Amino acid sequence: MTDSPIRFRASRVAVYALLILMTVLYLLPLYGLINTSFKTSEDIANGPIAPASSLYLGAYKAAASSLGRPLLNSAIVVVGATLFSTILGAMAGYVFSKFRFRGSEILFFLVILGFYLPYQAILIPLVRFMGTIHLFNTYFGLILTHTAYGVPITTLLFRNYYATIPNELLESASVDGCSFFSAFRRIMLPLSLPGFAVVGIFQFANVWNDYLFGLTLTQGVNAQPVTVAVANLRGTMTAVWNVQMAGAFLSSLPIILIYIFLLKLVVKGLLMGSVKG
Amino acid sequence: MSKRKIGTLVFLAPAVVLVTVFVYMFLAQSIHMSFTNLRFGRVATWIGLGNYIRMFTRDAAFQTSLLNTLKLTAVFIGLTIPLGLFLAILLDLGVKAKGLFRTIFLIPLSFSFVASSVMWVWAFLPETGTINTILRAIGLSSLAQPWISSGSQSLLSVALVYIWQFSGFATLVYYTGISSVDPAIIEAAGIDGASTWRKYWHIVIPQLKPATVTVLILTLMYSLKCFDLVWMMTGGGPGYSSEVLATFMYKVTFSQSKFGYGASIGVVLLLLSVVVVAAFMIYMKRGERD
Numbered sequence: 001m002t003d004s005p006i007r008f009r010a011s012r013v014a015v016y017a018l019l020i021l022m023t024v025l026y027l028l029p030l031y032g033l034i035n036t037s038f039k040t041s042e043d044i045a046n047g048p049i050a051p052a053s054s055l056y057l058g059a060y061k062a063a064a065s066s067l068g069r070p071l072l073n074s075a076i077v078v079v080g081a082t083l084f085s086t087i088l089g090a091m092a093g094y095v096f097s098k099f100r101f102r103g104s105e106i107l108f109f110l111v112i113l114g115f116y117l118p119y120q121a122i123l124i125p126l127v128r129f130m131g132t133i134h135l136f137n138t139y140f141g142l143i144l145t146h147t148a149y150g151v152p153i154t155t156l157l158f159r160n161y162y163a164t165i166p167n168e169l170l171e172s173a174s175v176d177g178c179s180f181f182s183a184f185r186r187i188m189l190p191l192s193l194p195g196f197a198v199v200g201i202f203q204f205a206n207v208w209n210d211y212l213f214g215l216t217l218t219q220g221v222n223a224q225p226v227t228v229a230v231a232n233l234r235g236t237m238t239a240v241w242n243v244q245m246a247g248a249f250l251s252s253l254p255i256i257l258i259y260i261f262l263l264k265l266v267v268k269g270l271l272m273g274s275v276k277g
Numbered sequence: 278m279s280k281r282k283i284g285t286l287v288f289l290a291p292a293v294v295l296v297t298v299f300v301y302m303f304l305a306q307s308i309h310m311s312f313t314n315l316r317f318g319r320v321a322t323w324i325g326l327g328n329y330i331r332m333f334t335r336d337a338a339f340q341t342s343l344l345n346t347l348k349l350t351a352v353f354i355g356l357t358i359p360l361g362l363f364l365a366i367l368l369d370l371g372v373k374a375k376g377l378f379r380t381i382f383l384i385p386l387s388f389s390f391v392a393s394s395v396m397w398v399w400a401f402l403p404e405t406g407t408i409n410t411i412l413r414a415i416g417l418s419s420l421a422q423p424w425i426s427s428g429s430q431s432l433l434s435v436a437l438v439y440i441w442q443f444s445g446f447a448t449l450v451y452y453t454g455i456s457s458v459d460p461a462i463i464e465a466a467g468i469d470g471a472s473t474w475r476k477y478w479h480i481v482i483p484q485l486k487p488a489t490v491t492v493l494i495l496t497l498m499y500s501l502k503c504f505d506l507v508w509m510m511t512g513g514g515p516g517y518s519s520e521v522l523a524t525f526m527y528k529v530t531f532s533q534s535k536f537g538y539g540a541s542i543g544v545v546l547l548l549l550s551v552v553v554v555a556a557f558m559i560y561m562k563r564g565e566r567d
Contacts, residue, residue, distance in 0.1 A: 015372060022378075023381050029400050029407070029441070036399065092289055092292035099284070101285065114299075117550070118502050121304060122299070122307055124536050124539060124543070147295065148298070148300075149299060152296060180283075205387065209390070211390060211509075252387065
């Protein structure tokens, strides 16, 4: 759909004025973030609005020295968790949309209910479990956790995605002698690539931005994700605002870039995740 | 077994096993734990409803947290929905660069709560913060506020950040909803000479119920789960003024090592979510029958 055909009568100037005002309000914190991150501490004393007087990179150097390892940790965990949760969700979504069986609706419902789970309700058993199986403070522990709590939403997204692929395609394939597996590989997988991109990006952003699991399942810098490291900067760098801002901006950069360059896929994921289950 | 049966099993097993362990088994353990007085390094005793009785009769901090959770939810949703709808209508009024504005409104959603709390704590600083500095610069110093440093404003300030992060999402969902309203209906109304705002009010908005439900359920879930923002911005303070169930549960569990009591607070959060999801499901079922 393009523009709705409602004839435009309200004052054009008022509409643009409102939109621009909202834009300023929305971007103001972002301005503070980027502007302050390039300031020296003397420069910060000039007030939060004044633009940085030079492109000072010291804050970034300081932030990078404590965020280097956590950034790597986050990258490893996010790639692993995104891959696993997306693939498992695609497999389950394929069955739930194309191979219904007795009780499959109920099973599907029980799986996607996990999406609505408040994590505080499982936090203590989760931390104890990770300790028991010796995965506390490990990449694999975080990957496993994010995969498990990602599967409900990826299953829902893929079931809805596969629902848009006509059954006739699969039926004609089975006439041609394609089995369950080869039909998935030869027909569904090639058609799923856009779905993988959308769901993958959705999961990537979710896992990258997680704080609670990183906070409770890691200790020290070994597996610590970047969100936890940025949060810790607040403790160690209290009132050193340029370093805090540089750290927050560095940690956000991957997802900001995804939003800017892959916005279409991001929007698809947000809208797909919000349709009914 | 047929290939189809084997295939179904192989494809479902990993997802089902993970969800069974990480959601249902852990939930069962939490619920079981909530009936005990388990603490770090001690043997647990079964105390029945003891934790629940204590939180509702004797624990003022818990009651404040529960009330704050509901308040935060009410303010967050009560403002995000009209704001999202308003922005979506503005974008629908045939403006140029719609895509650019939509992107700008969505950008806050890309930040982790950790990153957004860093920039907002800075913006909220009473003396040197961006907001108060601007208010003073434009001659509105009387409007300068203590924001998160004040007990009466800390919770509202957190809600404001929430609204900033999620209203772009509401705008997106509403804008998509508005775009899918049948133009013929609007055209027909246009002949009667209905004004722009009346057309939205009488024709477009009534058709946006599904969009509203979508925004409602997601914002509700996010505000119940809300931990990161409160933890980072105020730590629940000053005092307990911005404490919510999620942060209170974390403190009780990980600072005080009261696992049984912490689990019971988690169960209360679970029950709140169950109510929300059940209401959502009932609405959906009714929609299917109509």
